Amino acid sequence: xxxxxxxxNFVATLILMLAxxxxxxxxxxNFNIFPLRMKTGSGGHYIxxxxxxxxxxxxxxxxxxxxxxxxxxxxxxxxxxxxxxxYRADSKMVCAQAYLYAKTLNLTRDGRDIWVFDIDETALSNxxxxxxxxxxxxxxxxxxxxxxxxxxxxxxxxxxxxLYNKLLSLGIKxxxxxxxxxxxxxxxxxxxxxxxxxxxxxxITKDPSYVGKTAVTYESAERKKLEEKGYRIxxxxxxxxxxxxxxxxxxxxxxxxxxxxxxx
Amino acid sequence: xxxxxxxxNFVATLILMLAxxxxxxxxxxNFNIFPLRMKTGSGGHYIxxxxxxxxxxxxxxxxxxxxxxxxxxxxxxxxxxxxxxxYRADSKMVCAQAYLYAKTLNLTRDGRDIWVFDIDETALSNxxxxxxxxxxxxxxxxxxxxxxxxxxxxxxxxxxxxLYNKLLSLGIKxxxxxxxxxxxxxxxxxxxxxxxxxxxxxxITKDPSYVGKTAVTYESAERKKLEEKGYRIxxxxxxxxxxxxxxxxxxxxxxxxxxxxxxx
Numbered sequence: 001x002x003x004x005x006x007x008x009n010f011v012a013t014l015i016l017m018l019a020x021x022x023x024x025x026x027x028x029x030n031f032n033i034f035p036l037r038m039k040t041g042s043g044g045h046y047i048x049x050x051x052x053x054x055x056x057x058x059x060x061x062x063x064x065x066x067x068x069x070x071x072x073x074x075x076x077x078x079x080x081x082x083x084x085x086x087y088r089a090d091s092k093m094v095c096a097q098a099y100l101y102a103k104t105l106n107l108t109r110d111g112r113d114i115w116v117f118d119i120d121e122t123a124l125s126n127x128x129x130x131x132x133x134x135x136x137x138x139x140x141x142x143x144x145x146x147x148x149x150x151x152x153x154x155x156x157x158x159x160x161x162x163l164y165n166k167l168l169s170l171g172i173k174x175x176x177x178x179x180x181x182x183x184x185x186x187x188x189x190x191x192x193x194x195x196x197x198x199x200x201x202x203x204i205t206k207d208p209s210y211v212g213k214t215a216v217t218y219e220s221a222e223r224k225k226l227e228e229k230g231y232r233i234x235x236x237x238x239x240x241x242x243x244x245x246x247x248x249x250x251x252x253x254x255x256x257x258x259x260x261x262x263x264x
Numbered sequence: 265x266x267x268x269x270x271x272x273n274f275v276a277t278l279i280l281m282l283a284x285x286x287x288x289x290x291x292x293x294n295f296n297i298f299p300l301r302m303k304t305g306s307g308g309h310y311i312x313x314x315x316x317x318x319x320x321x322x323x324x325x326x327x328x329x330x331x332x333x334x335x336x337x338x339x340x341x342x343x344x345x346x347x348x349x350x351y352r353a354d355s356k357m358v359c360a361q362a363y364l365y366a367k368t369l370n371l372t373r374d375g376r377d378i379w380v381f382d383i384d385e386t387a388l389s390n391x392x393x394x395x396x397x398x399x400x401x402x403x404x405x406x407x408x409x410x411x412x413x414x415x416x417x418x419x420x421x422x423x424x425x426x427l428y429n430k431l432l433s434l435g436i437k438x439x440x441x442x443x444x445x446x447x448x449x450x451x452x453x454x455x456x457x458x459x460x461x462x463x464x465x466x467x468i469t470k471d472p473s474y475v476g477k478t479a480v481t482y483e484s485a486e487r488k489k490l491e492e493k494g495y496r497i498x499x500x501x502x503x504x505x506x507x508x509x510x511x512x513x514x515x516x517x518x519x520x521x522x523x524x525x526x527x528x
Binding site: 062 | 317318324328517519
């Protein structure tokens with residue numbers, strides 16, 4: 001029985017990855033969203049009578065911040081969203097805007113124009129992990145997540161991969177900037193290459209000296225270093241507000257959807 | 265026939281205002297959102313196969329910026345949104361977050377803690393105007409809008425009014441900061457008072473010296489003056505990203521929904 005669990009998990013992961021891959025190439029199915037009625041909660045954190053759609057949009061618009069978990073009542077809604085067409089459509093929209101912006105730029109093509117890409121839920125998807133952990137209703141389990149990452153099987157987010165390749169063709173260089181720690185660098189690089197992110201100017205992982213500091217602090221510091229080295233951050237894309245806030249954020253920022261977790 | 269038009273408009277406006285007022289007090293009806301399929305557009309501005317929901321969320325999340333009109337295909341969707349329960353639920357969520365934040369603060373109650381409120385689509389609703397102008401699909405008609413404003417009959421957004429009163433009860437002072445020009449000050453003050461905004465520390469309208477400058481520039485400058493006078497901007501709420509970006513934005517900002525127009 002114990003030996004079966006990893007196998008079952010792996011098969012489930014493969015199925016999910018297929019689902020993501022198929023949805024990625026599928027355009028066209030209308031997605032009806034039925035907002036769930038949120039029950040009255042205690043402690044003031046849950047808001048009576050507000051749909052999960054309101055919650056999701058609140059997260060995307062930086063109105064709901066510093067949250068630890070998806071509201072219990074929204075597990076089904078968020079699961080449906082993450083596995084369905086709306087997530088694909090929303091991601092496609094963001095990436096299309098990013099590309100429309102990038103192609104209007106007058107680029108010098110001197111190799112110094114860079115686009116900063118976050119990794120988790122931006123370049124790669126951890127949905128296979130989160131599908132087994134209540135789509136964000138469970139408090140973050142670092143130990144468990146750090147068993148998933150080294151498998152190196154996170155799929156590419158299809159719209160992000162498409163954007164990545166389009167930016168490269170415009171002569172823009174890619175810098176991956178991630179909160180993943182230094183010791184996960186090698187497996188992350190392997191995972192990225194395996195799913196199609198074949199080249200980058202830099203892959204910046206988090207040095208232990210940043211432990212205890214916020215993501216905004218870390219990412220701002222690293223972007224500042226890049227600019228001091230002479231790079232021009234013409235675009236910056238991430239799934240967390242902490243990827244695109246702070247200093248040296250870049251000429252324009254784009255936020256991919258992420259109603260599953262929040263990093264401050 | 266010509267004399268009938270203002271009367272018909274007025275009656276339609278009254279009906280719309282009733283609709284807003286009734287929705288404001290109504291909690292509970294599930295609102296099904298059916299994203300429209302956007303047709304392939306020319307010129308690169310419209311994005312094939314992306315639902316109007318993706319568009320709306322893109323606007324709220326600052327991914328879609330500098331837009332002049334709502335995409336033609338989304339007129340019905342935006343109209344439904346603005347007249348329906350989702351807009352009310354989304355607004356309620358934002359205002360609930362704002363109040364949850366405000367009541368955690370340790371306030372000195374020295375009269376210097378202020379909350380900056382935008383006016384259009386934040387304190388007051390111009391929905392009766394926009395319902396007659398395609399819910400934002402028509403290019404902005406300043407002349408026509410400036411016939412509507414002096415009527416002084418814009419209704420209060422119910423969730424904003426509720427938040428306003430709750431903030432006052434916490435000892436927070438209100439500063440209205442609006443892009444409406446100085447010559448509309450008197451009618452704006454009258455409109456605000458008529459619908460329940462009974463008091464304020466300041467009502468700041470736009471001085472002619474700001475003509476040609478962006479909204480971000482104007483509002484940042486005015487907020488800076490407030491802070492130089494010793495006020496502490498503990499919160500800032502508006503429907504436009506330009507209300508909450510720039511400098512001296514306040515300790516925390518909140519964005520109310522507005523998929524109808526964009527001010528940069």
